Amino acid sequence: MNTISEVRFFLTEYLQTCKTMNADQVSAFWHFPCEISVFGKSRICQNQTELAAAILQSQSLYDAYDIAALRKNVCFVHVPDDGEALVCTQDKALDANDEVMGQWSCxxxxxxxxxNCWGLCKLKITTDDPAVLDQDVPNQAASLLSLS
Structure with missing residues (x-):
């Protein structure tokens, strides 16, 4: 399997797992230590347990806003060499009626x-969506995830 095929396979598996919102399974796709940067504030997670806890905390934010599902669409993949890839997604938070409540980029x-196994090691989340910014989501996320 060539590098592009490996990256596509990994991404397909990761995105399917993200739909389950299972923190332990999602965090298994990561290499450690990893860095999470959300709306300009960041945190280093040293292991899978720390990352799974952060994912669970972010899910409490989804619950607070009655987010029923997340939709991730891959917008860009760049593979500069056989050992590294940059992936960009557009993420949308959906309500129970499948209406978009807010969106951001990862x-x-x-x-x-x-x-020889692929893994995620860094995530940066940004947005300019007023539906997200006006609800003070960036500050709530920073507080929940212990970002600085």
Whole structure:
């Protein structure tokens, strides 16, 4: 399998797992330590347990806003070499009627480790959507996830 095929396979598996909102399963796709940057504030997670806890905390924010589902669409994939890939997604929060409540962009850095397995190692989330910004979501996310 060539690098592009490996990245596509990994992304397909990751995005399917994200739909389950299972923090332990989602965090298994990451290499550690990893960095999460949300709306300009960041945090380093040293292991899968820390990241799973952060994912669970972010889900409490989804619950507070009655977000029924998330839709992730891959917008861009760049593979500069056999061991690294940059992936951008456009994410939408949906209500129970499948209406978009807010949206943001995610940029992921993927790397292939010595065991020849791909993993995510960095995430940056940004938005200019007033539906997200006007609700003070960035500050709530920073507080929940212990970002600085």
């Amino acid at each position: 940029t992921y850095l993927m790397q292939k480790q010595q065991d």
